[in-house]
Amino acid sequence: MNTKEQFSDELYQVNESETKDLLIQLGDHYISYAIINPEQKILHFLARTRTNSEFSAQQNLDNLIELNPHLVLKYRKVKICVDTNNFTFIPEDLYDDDLIDEYSRYINSGLNTEIQVSTLKDYSIKNISSIDNALKQTFALRFDKPLVNNSISPLLNACYLLLTADPSELFINFNESSFEAAYFIESNFIFYNQYKYESAEEFNYYLLNLIEQLEIHLNTCKVRVSGNSDQRSQNKSIIEKYFLETSQPDINQIIQTSFSISSKADLQSYFSLISLSLCE
Numbered sequence: 511m512n513t514k515e516q517f518s519d520e521l522y523q524v525n526e527s528e529t530k531d532l533l534i535q536l537g538d539h540y541i542s543y544a545i546i547n548p549e550q551k552i553l554h555f556l557a558r559t560r561t562n563s564e565f566s567a568q569q570n571l572d573n574l575i576e577l578n579p580h581l582v583l584k585y586r587k588v589k590i591c592v593d594t595n596n597f598t599f600i601p602e603d604l605y606d607d608d609l610i611d612e613y614s615r616y617i618n619s620g621l622n623t624e625i626q627v628s629t630l631k632d633y634s635i636k637n638i639s640s641i642d643n644a645l646k647q648t649f650a651l652r653f654d655k656p657l658v659n660n661s662i663s664p665l666l667n668a669c670y671l672l673l674t675a676d677p678s679e680l681f682i683n684f685n686e687s688s689f690e691a692a693y694f695i696e697s698n699f700i701f702y703n704q705y706k707y708e709s710a711e712e713f714n715y716y717l718l719n720l721i722e723q724l725e726i727h728l729n730t731c732k733v734r735v736s737g738n739s740d741q742r743s744q745n746k747s748i749i750e751k752y753f754l755e756t757s758q759p760d761i762n763q764i765i766q767t768s769f770s771i772s773s774k775a776d777l778q779s780y781f782s783l784i785s786l787s788l789c790e
Contacts, residue, residue, distance in 0.1 A: 519554050541561055581652075582652055590653075592641060596640055613625070657790075668785035684745070714748050
């Protein structure tokens with residue numbers, strides 16, 4: 511396991527971990543993590559490591575900790591999100607704890623998994639997914655009472671924070687081989703989904719389907735693009751072919767970064783990880 515990227519600022523002190531939050535995102539091909547000052551909303555440390563595909567998620571995490579022992583220091587809070595396309599949403603006013611087995615039918619929960627429920631308060635939605643039991647046990651053993659979410663909650667929390675008064679807004683977040691789309695009309699949540707694709711042609715196909723399905727008005731919809739830098743670059747011209755106004759989300763509305771980090775790191779590629787700071 512080799513560290514692909516690592517950035518830190520001049521204010522970062524390992525011995526001050528008890529006042530900091532540790533954020534960890536487990537993806538299909540990488541583990542990303544950040545250390546932030548939650549009171550001042552400052553990003554101090556940022557790193558991403560490519561994982562070994564022959565190892566389980568918990569083995570990759572243990573290997574990362576072995577190489578980076580500061581990860582198991584005592585932090586104010588540890589927040590973890592796990593990438594998944596195995597989820598469903600239930601309106602909060604219809605949700606019932608006694609029906610959890612019924613909800614599990616909407617997702618592919620295996621024998622060695624546990625149903626996990628988190629609340630998207632700004633949306634009045636319950637976000638339901640499954641998590642591997644062994645992975646969740648690893649979290650509990652390695653960290654002190656970690657807050658565990660799927661990666662959808664951080665993204666949607668950030669979208670809500672970044673909403674403006676525009677008639678409609680589409681957020682596109684790229685992963686290595688998929689993208690997430692969240693759509694809003696007059697700040698009202700309309701749609702969220704994920705799409706796997708293997709080429710620019712496939713991305714174009716899914717984007718056109720979204721435009722038609724949601725009846726998006728191309729002249730007035732504001733699009734904000736984040737996530738994997740390679741995929742952003744490869745698909746930039748496709749998005750701009752359809753939409754008049756495209757931009758990147760303003761990371762500074764979520765967290766402040768020093769010049770020593772922002773001048774070197776592609777912060778947009780860490781958008782979901784940084785957005786994890788919004789989960790409570």
